Amino acid sequence: MVVKVGGSILSDYEVYSKIAEKLSSLGSEREVVVTSALKNVTNELLAGMERRDHITETVSSIYDRHLAFLYKFADGTNFEKAFQQLSKLSDELFRVAWSVRVIDEITPRVRDYILSFGERMSVVLLDAALRSYGIRSNGYPEPVMITDENFSEANVLEEPTSKRLNTVVHSTDSNVIVVPGFIGISNNGKFTTVGRGGSDYTATLVGRFLNAEEVRLVTEVPGIMTGDPKRFHGAKTISRLSLEEALELALLGVKRFHPRTFEPMFQSTLRVRVENLTEPGYTLVEGTCSDLGLKGVAIIDDAKVLSVESTRMAGKVGSAAAIMSEARDAQVNLISFSQPASETTIQLVVNSESSVKLRERLKSLEGKLIKSVQETDASAVSVVGCGLRNREVFKKVLGVSSGYEVISVSRGLNRVSVTFIVERSQGEQLAKELHGVVVNG
Numbered sequence: 001m002v003v004k005v006g007g008s009i010l011s012d013y014e015v016y017s018k019i020a021e022k023l024s025s026l027g028s029e030r031e032v033v034v035t036s037a038l039k040n041v042t043n044e045l046l047a048g049m050e051r052r053d054h055i056t057e058t059v060s061s062i063y064d065r066h067l068a069f070l071y072k073f074a075d076g077t078n079f080e081k082a083f084q085q086l087s088k089l090s091d092e093l094f095r096v097a098w099s100v101r102v103i104d105e106i107t108p109r110v111r112d113y114i115l116s117f118g119e120r121m122s123v124v125l126l127d128a129a130l131r132s133y134g135i136r137s138n139g140y141p142e143p144v145m146i147t148d149e150n151f152s153e154a155n156v157l158e159e160p161t162s163k164r165l166n167t168v169v170h171s172t173d174s175n176v177i178v179v180p181g182f183i184g185i186s187n188n189g190k191f192t193t194v195g196r197g198g199s200d201y202t203a204t205l206v207g208r209f210l211n212a213e214e215v216r217l218v219t220e221v222p223g224i225m226t227g228d229p230k231r232f233h234g235a236k237t238i239s240r241l242s243l244e245e246a247l248e249l250a251l252l253g254v255k256r257f258h259p260r261t262f263e264p265m266f267q268s269t270l271r272v273r274v275e276n277l278t279e280p281g282y283t284l285v286e287g288t289c290s291d292l293g294l295k296g297v298a299i300i301d302d303a304k305v306l307s308v309e310s311t312r313m314a315g316k317v318g319s320a321a322a323i324m325s326e327a328r329d330a331q332v333n334l335i336s337f338s339q340p341a342s343e344t345t346i347q348l349v350v351n352s353e354s355s356v357k358l359r360e361r362l363k364s365l366e367g368k369l370i371k372s373v374q375e376t377d378a379s380a381v382s383v384v385g386c387g388l389r390n391r392e393v394f395k396k397v398l399g400v401s402s403g404y405e406v407i408s409v410s411r412g413l414n415r416v417s418v419t420f421i422v423e424r425s426q427g428e429q430l431a432k433e434l435h436g437v438v439v440n441g
């Protein structure tokens with residue numbers, strides 16, 4: 001079994017005994033534990049790289065936190081070993097931090113190198129904690145993923161990674177093997193990272209390469225919820241999700257997962273369980289669509305619709321491409337876009353920040369290809385569930401939306417999601433009403 005523990009749940013030393021209990025309770029013969037940096041460490045390292053005159057202070061406070069935890073649970077040779085490993089890593093990190101402070105410049109490669117210490121130190125700590133709680137554990141702080149050198153969003157090279165993982169796992173007979181998530185190493189020995197939140201993705205990938213039956217993602221919440229409980233009354237944990245649904249929910253941000261978290265499942269029979277350390281309840285992600293349920297609602301509040309209007313675009317090859325390439329050149333991500341068959345308008349949905357950049361770019365086309373650009377404050381409200389493939393269920397959802405000023409409608413992967421772009425003043429209400437349908441039918 002593969003278990004991911006890390007990040008925000010690693011907030012104080014007491015959590016470590018709970019992790020040990022959890023692992024012992026799983027009853028599987030061997031567990032590969034993928035871990036990420038302690039709570040806030042990645043953010044602090046990133047902030048330190050921005051405020052470079054303070055970076056050494058940042059590093060020393062991170063090191064102190066690891067040591068303080070270690071003092072709480074380890075002693076004897078177990079303490080000695082982890083202490084040495086942590087000191088060695090922090091010496092290295094201090095040296096890099098100093099040079100960054102002096103040179104006052106950061107490159108993508110150095111950024112990933114610095115971030116890698118968060119995960120590596122966390123592996124040492126977790127391994128030491130598990131041993132102190134009587135678990136036969138072995139920690140491998142160095143990356144198990146071999147990647148290309150696309151720093152900060154590196155792509156995993158499958159064959160060498162699978163090989164390396166299997167070598168690591170078979171080189172020990174300990175019951176638990178702790179490895180870092182999120183970080184990789186290139187063939188040239190450079191540290192890389194696979195994108196924020198990448199340790200969940202690492203865990204599913206490891207699960208696939210090791211032919212595991214189940215991957216457990218231990219998070220702050222007991223499972224994926226039907227919606228944000230702070231916003232939607234009666235939000236609850238979803239008990240089962242198909243792969244497509246999980247992918248859509250993750251991308252829509254019902255829970256912030258790395259976008260590729262569920263991707264490895266498409267090439268395996270892996271099951272993923274999202275759960276909490278102590279609270280009961282979980283979400284099981286497995287298989288493809290098999291029920292007609294609706295699973296969750298997500299909302300993006302700060303969207304803007306840019307309606308590009310012109311009679312010159314109709315029937316003209318390349319007009320959409322011309323507009324879209326402005327978005328690309330402005331480095332703007334499109335949340336959604338649409339065009340009626342009359343081809344008189346193209347609606348681009350972007351977040352508020354991007355909207356300023358994009359409008360500026362589109363000015364260059366005004367008077368030529370396009371006549372004007374109107375901007376409307378909007379929300380993107382999405383519903384996810386295999387039930388949307390059923391006409392009756394879809395009709396019900398559309399029925400709810402008909403009470404609102406809908407600007408556009410689009411469907412997601414295998415039609416298991418639908419996104420309504422509505423005027424912002426109505427977004428929250430529509431999302432709440434749809435959430436009611438999801439929860440109460």
Ligand code: ASP
Binds near residue numbers: 196
């Ligand atoms: N530590 C990394 C991050 O904060 C990876 C992870 O938590 O999954 O993004």
Ligand code: MG
Binds near residue numbers: 008
């Ligand atoms: Mg995390």
